[in-house]
Amino acid sequence: MSKDLSRKRTFVILGIVFLAGIAFAGLFNSGLAFTNQEEFCTDCHTMQIPFRELQESAHYKNASGVGATCANCHVPEPFFPKLLAKLIAAKDVYHELVGTIDTPEKYEARRWEMASRVWAKLKATDSRECRSCHDFRSMDLTEQDRSARSKHGNAEDKGQTCIDCHKGVAHEEPDAPETIGDAPDSDAT
Known part of the structure; x- marks a missing residue:
């Protein structure tokens, strides 16, 4: 009888x-979906800057009525890349909280660095997020x-990806920082 009770x-x-695992997975997935909402992404006032730019772009408002949200371009659909993107995005919350990008001036001062990271990610993933809507075969x-x-006809043959040509399509493209050799000489008269 003790064997039956043990069993x-x-x-x-x-x-x-098993049920706890299902509940955890459901709650976890709901949390991921919640953090993909536009309202969540733009809750920090720092993110209002890129959101206003997005609202003026064809990716947000266009004749077809199909618009992209923050998550469409910045969060991959596959699960593990999505988790990685969420972990990396935590740095934006950190920088908002510690005051690194909490004013328009500070945001602009870091715009090149932030954009370069996004461009590098898109380049490394063959513009995966772009291709969820745009694909050479469908053009x-x-x-x-x-x-x-x-x-476009030559891009695929050359191994180019969307971000190679389309920087600044949804947000203002930052100017490259001046290098020391390019800076004007302040002592020159």
Whole structure:
């Protein structure tokens, strides 16, 4: 009888662990979905700057009525890359809290650095987030102007990815920082 009782306890414990796992996975997935919402992304006032830029872009407001949100461009759909993106995004919250980017002036001072990180990520992933909506195979090149048709037609052959040409499509493209050799000489008259 003690074997039966032990076996029943084991099944009960396994059942509880299984149900707890399902509950945890559901709550975790809900948390990920919540943090992908535009309202969440733009809650920090620092993120109002890029959000206003997005609102003025064709990625947000256009004739077709299809618009992209922050998560569409900045959060991958596959689970593990999404988790990594969420962990990396925690630095933005940190910098908001410690005051590194908490004013428009401080944000602008770091814009090149922040944009460069996003561009490098997109380059490394072959513009994965862009391709969730845009894909060379789905492009109707005959509907594009001559320049775009030529560039898109050659881009895939050259191994180029979206971000190689499309920096600044949803946000203001920052100016590259001046290097010391390029800076004007303040003593020159």
